[in-house]
Amino acid sequence: MPLAERSGVTSESARWHNLPVFVKTLMVDDPDARARFHHEGRVAASLNHPGIVPLLAVSPTQLIFPYVAGGTLREHLELGALDVEQATAVVLGLLDGVIYLHAQGVTHQDLKPENVLVKDGQVTRGAVRIIDFGMSHARHQPLDIHSGTRMGTPHFMAPEQFYGMRGDIRSDLYSVGVLLFDCLAGEPPYRDALGWLAGIHTTRAELPGPAALHPLMSAALSRDPAQRPESALKMQTQLCRARQTLGLPDLPCVAREQEKKKMHTATAILSAAGGERP
Ligand SMILES: Nc1ncnc2c1ncn2[C@@H]1O[C@H](COP(=O)(O)OP(=O)(O)OP(=O)(O)O)[C@@H](O)[C@H]1O
Numbered sequence: 001m002p003l004a005e006r007s008g009v010t011s012e013s014a015r016w017h018n019l020p021v022f023v024k025t026l027m028v029d030d031p032d033a034r035a036r037f038h039h040e041g042r043v044a045a046s047l048n049h050p051g052i053v054p055l056l057a058v059s060p061t062q063l064i065f066p067y068v069a070g071g072t073l074r075e076h077l078e079l080g081a082l083d084v085e086q087a088t089a090v091v092l093g094l095l096d097g098v099i100y101l102h103a104q105g106v107t108h109q110d111l112k113p114e115n116v117l118v119k120d121g122q123v124t125r126g127a128v129r130i131i132d133f134g135m136s137h138a139r140h141q142p143l144d145i146h147s148g149t150r151m152g153t154p155h156f157m158a159p160e161q162f163y164g165m166r167g168d169i170r171s172d173l174y175s176v177g178v179l180l181f182d183c184l185a186g187e188p189p190y191r192d193a194l195g196w197l198a199g200i201h202t203t204r205a206e207l208p209g210p211a212a213l214h215p216l217m218s219a220a221l222s223r224d225p226a227q228r229p230e231s232a233l234k235m236q237t238q239l240c241r242a243r244q245t246l247g248l249p250d251l252p253c254v255a256r257e258q259e260k261k262k263m264h265t266a267t268a269i270l271s272a273a274g275g276e277r278p
């Protein structure tokens with residue numbers, strides 16, 4: 001049964017080779033819609049990370065993904081704001097996926113709670129699954145999606161995207177900042193997001209959650225991309241530190257894991273070199 005139809009694409013859950021799947025079907029013969037649909041398929045097919053829903057199969061008019069039961073983060077936020085442990089864990093999980101995407105030369109450009117699934121309804125780091133690469137930009141793909149008609153959601157869209165520029169990694173980090181705000185407050189920072197994006201007003205709701213999270217959140221929400229965290233990796237490290245300050249269970253950040261791996265490799269190389277010494 002079709003769940004939704006948007007921009008000439010219907011979405012439905014189905015079974016495929018006895019697997020529960022989520023199928024997107026292109027319903028119109030419009031070159032822009034087709035280019036966008038194929039772009040989404042090509043980007044999704046190029047990705048391989050546990051925090052990103054993989055593409056199982058593709059045809060000229062269909063994209064088939066595994067069905068992830070548990071709902072979107074938006075559906076969870078409709079039940080109420082998350083507590084600090086849950087909000088920071090979910091955003092750490094989101095950043096796991098974003099760190100991977102950026103390392104592949106992909107920016108998502110439409111990160112928002114509707115595009116984050118939480119597997120089995122668990123609001124944890126490991127349950128996060130990113131979907132919807134319809135707005136993404138990939139270094140290795142020809143289509144410049146931002147020149148099309150579909151725009152992101154004003155609440156989560158960075159100001160530079162609103163002004164028609166193609167977003168970059170820092171635009172994604174802006175969206176992650178808004179998402180953290182939304183998780184903690186139960187609503188995004190601006191009542192009139194379009195007015196704020198257009199520079200008509202600067203009224204933002206007070207930063208929610210504990211003060212230890214405020215420097216990170218206010219930097220990510222900066223109008224000026226240069227004031228935002230430098231990378232998803234750095235943003236995640238800051239978030240891990242804030243969790244430590246707050247006495248929350250230690251969740252390892254990717255940067256620390258990468259450091260450890262480098263140390264192991266260096267030690268292995270040194271001992272191999274030492275072993276070969278006469
Ligand atoms: N793999 C999946 N498993 C379960 N539900 C999914 C899956 N992929 C998407 N959905 C559901 O379908 C909705 C729309 O999917 P998606 O965001 O990929 O499509 P879209 O056409 O680009 O929609 P939108 O314009 O709303 O962003 C999601 O918000 C989610 O509720």
Ligand SMILES: [Mg+2]
Nearest residue numbers: 114115131132
């Ligand atoms: Mg979507």
